[in-house]
Amino acid sequence: MQRFSDNHHFTEKEKLVSNRKRRGKRQELQKEAAAVLGRANLACRNKGVGKLAHARHELLSFLSREIIGQEEAIGQITRGLIRSLSPLRDKERPLLSSLMVGPTGVGKSETARALARVFFGQGDAMVRIDCGEYQQGHEIAKILGSPPGYVGSDITPLLSEGNLSRPYSALRTALRNGQPWPSGISEEVISRSGGGAFAIVLVDEVEKAHPDLWRSLLGALDYGHLRLGNNKDVDMTQAVILMTSNTAELALNKGKACPLGFAADEGEEEKNSFLKSEVMRFVSKTFPPEFLNRLDITAFYKPLSKAELAKIFDKIMGGLHDRLLQSGFPVLVQVTRKAKELVLRETLERERGNGARGLRRMVDQMIGDPLADLIIQGDVFEGSQVNISLKRGEIFLSVS
Structure with a gap:
């Protein structure tokens, strides 16, 4: 009887040791599986970061083609936007808020239109506020709405959230x-922006x-929420807020160092x-500190420069060709170097500051108007070349 008990006691020990071994192997397998899964997740995250780096490169390249001569400014805006899509993002603020300053006609508003084209496929796919229409305090109600019971509260x-998300x-x-x-950049950026509008x-x-x-x-820039006149909050954490200012003209006019909008080479x-x-x-004298300090970028x-204007001239002529093709009237327009130089010179002399x-x-007046006359008179046909x-x-325009 004693022997049986001893044998029984020995068998229980064996079971205990065996169970511990199995648990040890299972834990080792779980650790190994967790390590493999962790490496896979890391690879996915690295792949995602690689896609974001590619999107940054593509966005910078696109804006460089669209906004000529402003590499520093568009570099700031691109880096700021991509940073907001990285793990560094503060999700309680807008994706990006920027004040773009400089003389008129150098690409500030065009930057916003270029972003709308790359993200939505249309240059007007945005909410635009022309501040020249809101110089009186009561006119702000058109932007934010009127309190309930006041005139315009039904407008x-x-x-509004509906206009922002349209x-x-x-x-x-x-x-x-x-x-x-609309583009690979659009898919990568919008899909990473947080799922909102x-x-x-x-x-x-x-x-x-x-x-x-x-x-x-101030509330929208700081906390990503805008309070309307009816006390409703609009979520602006998925918004890119771009503001332009021509305050620079005061400094440039005062200095008289060069014509506004152009730089001496x-x-x-x-x-x-x-x-x-x-x-x-x-800028620091025009806007209060509490406004400027809430911006991501200025x-x-x-x-x-004249060289940059020459590139813009080529871009304008490319747009002219596109409009002719879209209207179903394909015409090839060739401009000689001397004709181009004359247009640039006349621009620098007659369009100071624009x-x-x-x-x-100047392109419309010196090239567009006479070209339109030739087309209307029937001197230009589809497939013609205008020199x-x-x-x-x-x-001088000639048709061949």
Whole structure:
């Protein structure tokens, strides 16, 4: 009887040891599986970071083609936007808030339109506030809405959630209908933005608005929420808020160092550095510190050089060709070097201070108007080539 008990006791010990061994092996397998899963997750995260790095490169390349001569400014905006999509993002603030300062016609508003094109496929797919229309305090109600019971309380404010989400909603509808993303950048950035209604808000010439508008935007810039007149909060944590200011013209007019919107090629880098410091000084005098301190970026857009205007000229002519093709009237327009030089020279002399807008007007007047006359008169046919050259010091058009 005693022997049986001893044998029984020995068998229980064996079972205990065996169970411990099995548990040890199971724990080892679990640790190994966890390590494999961790490596897989790390690989996925690294792959995601790699995609984000690619999106940054593609976005910077796209903006460099669209906004000529403003590498520093668009570099700041690109880095700020991509940073907000990384693990460093503060999810209680907008994706990006930027004040873009510089003379007129150098690409500030065009930056917002370029972002709308790359993200939504249309340059007007954003909420635009023209601050020249809101110079009186009571006019801010058009943007934020009126309190209940007041005049205009039944009117939808410009910064309502419905208006902000309209481009994003249209994009999602198009995707559900089988249409592709506007770009690979759009898919990567919007899918990482947090799942909300990605939006672009352009506040144009913000210095012209009544200071009440600046104060009203403080909550949106700091906490990502905007309080409307009816006390409803609008979520702006998925918004890219871009504000432009021509305050720089005060500094440039005062300095008279070069025509507004253009830079003298000689000593350009030193001159732009001086202008930037002057512009930033005027900006700090124009806007209150509590407004400027809530911005992610204050980007300086420098005056354009003649070489940069020449690139913009080529871009404008490319747009002219595109419009002819879209209208079903394909015509090849060739511009000689001397004709191009004359347009640039006339722009620098007659459109002082208007940058690319001034160049566009000169192209319309010196090339667009006579070309339209030839088309209307029936001298140009589909598939024709129009040669634009210089004859006796003036622009001359011939058809071949």
